[in-house]
Amino acid sequence: MSEPKKRKTIKTRTLVLLFLITIPALGCVSCSKKKEEKVMDVEFTVCDDSRVPDKLLEQIEKRKTSKFGISYNDGDNLYIAKGYGRQETGGYSIRVTDLYTTEDCVVIKTELLGPGEKDLVLRGASYPYVVVMTENIELPVEFE
Numbered sequence: 001m002s003e004p005k006k007r008k009t010i011k012t013r014t015l016v017l018l019f020l021i022t023i024p025a026l027g028c029v030s031c032s033k034k035k036e037e038k039v040m041d042v043e044f045t046v047c048d049d050s051r052v053p054d055k056l057l058e059q060i061e062k063r064k065t066s067k068f069g070i071s072y073n074d075g076d077n078l079y080i081a082k083g084y085g086r087q088e089t090g091g092y093s094i095r096v097t098d099l100y101t102t103e104d105c106v107v108i109k110t111e112l113l114g115p116g117e118k119d120l121v122l123r124g125a126s127y128p129y130v131v132v133m134t135e136n137i138e139l140p141v142e143f144e
Contacts, residue, residue: 042099042106044132047079052131056081064127069143071106078137083129084112090122091115094130106137109144 049057056072056079063070065086072079082094091114098109110130115121 037102038100038107039103040101042101042134042137044080044096044099044134046096047131047133049131051133052079052081056131060129060131064129068129069108069141071141073136073138076136077133078106078135078141079131079133080106080108080141081129081131082108082110082143083127085127087114087126087128089115089124090126091119092126092128094128096130096132099132099134101137101139104139106139106141107144108132108141 052060053072053074056070059070059072060068060081060083064083066083067085068081068083070081072081080099084092084094093113095111095113096108097111098107100107112128
C-alpha cells in the first residue's frame with residue numbers, strides 16, 4: 001500500500017473510532033443529567049390487577065412477553081407499569097427501588113428479583129410486572 005493510502009486509512013479509522021466513542025458518551029450525558037437532578041420523591045401504591053384501569057391491563061397483556069415500560073394517566077392518577085418479559089418459571093417479583101421527579105420527567109427504578117434456592121416455584125413461563133399508582137403528574141416517565 002502506498003504511503004498516502006496508509007495515511008488516509010489511518011485517518012479514516014481514527015475518525016470512525018472517535019465517532020463511535022463520542023456519540024454514545026454524549027447520549028449518556030444528556031440522559032444522566034435528567035435523572036441526576038432529583039426534585040422530589042414520589043409517594044406511590046403498588047396496585048393489584050383489580051385496581052388497574054382496563055385500558056392499561058389490555059396494553060400490559062399485549063406487551064407482557066417482552067420487557068416493557070408503560071405509563072397511563074386517567075386524569076386523577078398516574079399509573080406506571082414495568083414488565084420484565086417472559087421468565088422460565090414462576091417465583092419472580094419486582095421491587096420498586098425509587099420513584100422521583102426531576103424538572104423534566106418522572107423516573108422509576110425497579111429491580112427483578114428471582115426465586116430463592118429454597119423457594120417452591122411453579123413450572124412454566126411467567127410474565128412478571130408491577131403497576132404503581134401515584135398522584136396525577138403530567139410529566140413523561142423514564143424507566144430504569
